[in-house]
Amino acid sequence: MTARPACSRPVAALISMASTLPRLHALHPGDVAFAERGDRLETLLGSCVAIILTDPRRTVAAMCHVVHSRLPADGQQAGNTAYGEAALAAMARLLLARGIAPNLCEAIVAGGGNMFPALVSEAHVGDHNVHWALAALARTRVRVVWQDTGGVAYRRIGWTVGPGSPDLAAVPV
Numbered sequence: 372m373t374a375r376p377a378c379s380r381p382v383a384a385l386i387s388m389a390s391t392l393p394r395l396h397a398l399h400p401g402d403v404a405f406a407e408r409g410d411r412l413e414t415l416l417g418s419c420v421a422i423i424l425t426d427p428r429r430t431v432a433a434m435c436h437v438v439h440s441r442l443p444a445d446g447q448q449a450g451n452t453a454y455g456e457a458a459l460a461a462m463a464r465l466l467l468a469r470g471i472a473p474n475l476c477e478a479i480v481a482g483g484g485n486m487f488p489a490l491v492s493e494a495h496v497g498d499h500n501v502h503w504a505l506a507a508l509a510r511t512r513v514r515v516v517w518q519d520t521g522g523v524a525y526r527r528i529g530w531t532v533g534p535g536s537p538d539l540a541a542v543p544v
Contacts, residue, residue: 401453405465413529416482418497423479433462440503483520
C-alpha cells in the first residue's frame with residue numbers, strides 16, 4: 372500500500388495562500404506600517420499618538436506611532452519617524468506608492484494621555500502630541516473620523532482595515 376501525502380496541494384500553492392492571509396502589524400514607538408483590507412494594525416500608547424490614514428472605502432491604511440510632536444532644537448532627527456512630520460511623510464510615501472492620495476484619506480487618532488498626572492497637570496507631552504496631530508491633519512485637509520485622545524490613561528488600539536471601527540481599551544494610570 373502506497374502512503375498518501377499529508378497534503379494534496381503543491382507547496383507553491385500553500386505559499387501563495389499564506390501570502391494572502393491577513394497580516395498583523397504591531398507597531399512600536401516610531402514605527403510606520405502599511406496595511407490592506409483584512410490586515411490588523413495595533414499599538415500601545417501612553418503620551419504617544421497613533422494616526423491611521425485610510426482611504427474612504429477602507430481598502431488600505433497607513434499607521435504611525437508618534438513619540439514626539441516636534442523635532443529637537445538641533446534638527447538632527449529629521450528623518451526619524453518617531454517625530455511627527457517624518458512619520459506623516461513616511462505614511463504619505465507608502466500611500467502614494469499604491470496610488471492613494473493622502474489628502475483624500477480619512478484619519479483615526481488615538482493616544483496623548485497624561486502618564487504623570489501627579490507631576491504634570493497642564494501642558495503635558497500627550498497634549499502637545501494630540502494638538503500637533505490634529506493641527507497637522509487639518510493643515511493637509513484630512514478629516515478625522517474617529518478620535519480617542521487625552522485623559523489619564525494608557526490605550527491599546529487595534530483596527531482591522533475595513534468598514535469596522537477601531538477597538539480601544541483604556542487603562543487608567
